[in-house]
Amino acid sequence: MNKPFQLVATGYRLLITGASWLQPVFLLIIRLYWGWQFHLTGMGKLMHLDKVAGYFQSLGIPYPAFNAHLAGLTECFGGLLLYAGICSRITAVPLIITMVVAYAAAFPDALKNIFMKPDDFVSADPFQFLMAAIIVFIFGPGMFSVDGLIGWILKRQAAKRAAAASASEAPGTPA
Numbered sequence: 001m002n003k004p005f006q007l008v009a010t011g012y013r014l015l016i017t018g019a020s021w022l023q024p025v026f027l028l029i030i031r032l033y034w035g036w037q038f039h040l041t042g043m044g045k046l047m048h049l050d051k052v053a054g055y056f057q058s059l060g061i062p063y064p065a066f067n068a069h070l071a072g073l074t075e076c077f078g079g080l081l082l083y084a085g086i087c088s089r090i091t092a093v094p095l096i097i098t099m100v101v102a103y104a105a106a107f108p109d110a111l112k113n114i115f116m117k118p119d120d121f122v123s124a125d126p127f128q129f130l131m132a133a134i135i136v137f138i139f140g141p142g143m144f145s146v147d148g149l150i151g152w153i154l155k156r157q158a159a160k161r162a163a164a165a166s167a168s169e170a171p172g173t174p175a
Contacts, residue, residue: 027135027142034132035083038095041129042076059105074098082136085145092137099130 045052049068056064056071074094081091103111103126110120121127141147 023139024142024144024148027139028144030132030135031082031085031088031141031145034129035079035081038075038079038082038129038132039077040079042072042074042079045072046076056105061101061105071098071101082133082141085141085147088136088141088145088147092133095133096130096137099126099133102126103130 045068049065049072052068052072053064056068061067075098078091078095078098081087082095103124107120107124107126110117110124114121143152
């Protein structure tokens with residue numbers, strides 16, 4: 001290979017390596033900030049259920065009191081689970097659904113015109129919450145989470161079992 005190409009390839013590998021080191025930090029920041037924001041908005045709904053149910057009724061959401069409880073509980077406790085990184089991908093699913101319902105009920109024009117008027121879609125209140133939940137769903141919680149710790153423990157146990165199994169199958173080893 002020629003020298004300039006090697007320099008570019010080396011620089012690219014360094015860039016990718018550096019960016020990869022930032023991924024768990026980025027996921028931690030997303031989880032901590034948006035998990036807490038979900039929790040706070042859920043608590044706000046639960047503390048003012050009558051107002052939220054009235055707002056939901058004005059939007060035409062069926063069973064407004066039930067759905068106010070459901071949205072508040074989902075955001076409040078889902079936010080705490082996201083914050084801690086416990087069952088993060090599973091937790092992200094009801095949070096995503098809640099934000100899609102929020103778009104459909106409160107910002108239907110922004111949702112309908114997502115491609116014609118993208119500014120309306122991204123400036124709607126649920127957008128950042130939705131994006132945070134989608135990021136955690138797709139990329140997971142990262143290594144700085146309870147899920148990450150559990151995964152690390154399970155990998156270590158699997159490696160120990162594999163090492164023990166390969167040692168017992170080695171030639172000359174009594175069975």
